[in-house]
Amino acid sequence: MRRKLVAGNWKLNGSLAANKGLLQAVRDGVKGQADVAVCVPYPYLAQARAALEGSSVTWGAQDVSEHAQGAWTGEVSGSMLADFACRYVLVGHSERRSFFGDTDTVVAAKFAAAQVAGLTPVLCVGETLAEREAGITGEVVTRQIEAVLANSGVDAFASAVVAYEPVWAIGTGRTASPEQAQEVHALIRARFERDSQQVASGLRLLYGGSVKANNAAELFGQPDIDGGLIGGASLVAEDFLAICAAA
Numbered sequence: 001m002r003r004k005l006v007a008g009n010w011k012l013n014g015s016l017a018a019n020k021g022l023l024q025a026v027r028d029g030v031k032g033q034a035d036v037a038v039c040v041p042y043p044y045l046a047q048a049r050a051a052l053e054g055s056s057v058t059w060g061a062q063d064v065s066e067h068a069q070g071a072w073t074g075e076v077s078g079s080m081l082a083d084f085a086c087r088y089v090l091v092g093h094s095e096r097r098s099f100f101g102d103t104d105t106v107v108a109a110k111f112a113a114a115q116v117a118g119l120t121p122v123l124c125v126g127e128t129l130a131e132r133e134a135g136i137t138g139e140v141v142t143r144q145i146e147a148v149l150a151n152s153g154v155d156a157f158a159s160a161v162v163a164y165e166p167v168w169a170i171g172t173g174r175t176a177s178p179e180q181a182q183e184v185h186a187l188i189r190a191r192f193e194r195d196s197q198q199v200a201s202g203l204r205l206l207y208g209g210s211v212k213a214n215n216a217a218e219l220f221g222q223p224d225i226d227g228g229l230i231g232g233a234s235l236v237a238e239d240f241l242a243i244c245a246a247a
């Protein structure tokens with residue numbers, strides 16, 4: 001049985017003052033069976049660590065450099081994230097792919113760099129609205145996964161997470177229906193089954209895209225949905241905790 005995971009993605013939000021209450025409320029409010037993590041902006045990793053260490057809630061980052069060190073101004077390496085005891089790091093979030101030029105190749109390199117540093121990458125995949133309407137959702141998601149499989153191999157996914165986030169559902173209030181999400185999750189798991197039954201059956205597949213307290217339980221009740229990647233609702237303790245409780 002796969003343990004559910006709920007990961008918050010704060011994106012470009014927060015301040016030392018605002019985070020304090022949110023981290024404390026999450027720490028105090030998380031109970032039960034699911035793993036919970038928050039992926040915060042880099043400057044707040046130390047704060048997240050101080051607030052959450054010793055609790056069941058883990059923390060992580062939203063991106064990582066594909067480079068280990070050197071002349072790469074502005075980048076943050078996997079080992080730097082490991083220095084702050086990060087557990088997870090998002091790679092290939094659609095906002096990175098569309099606004100910052102993270103190609104499938106770059107995402108594959110970041111995934112590998114995260115694992116070299118001992119972090120658990122959360123590989124984000126998903127189609128745009130135009131791609132869904134063109135009927136190529138499966139193709140797009142498979143292509144995004146193939147790039148990482150080709151670079152790291154299937155066994156790398158024994159210590160990774162995959163998040164399916166349809167771009168049209170991110171921050172739009174338009175969630176994939178449980179059936180739509182389950183269909184893509186099943187397709188993703190089937191792709192891994194081709195290479196390794198064992199990896200496929202243990203792999204946690206998160207759904208992301210306008211997950212809210214009122215739709216989380218139905219989504220997480222699908223057989224291949226193992227939790228969620230939560231953007232907007234992770235910024236409000238009450239909403240995030242309700243989603244964690246649903247998992």
Ligand code: PGA
Nearest residue numbers: 170171209210230231232
């Ligand atoms: P959302 O974002 O929950 O605000 O739609 C999800 C994400 O981008 O990870």
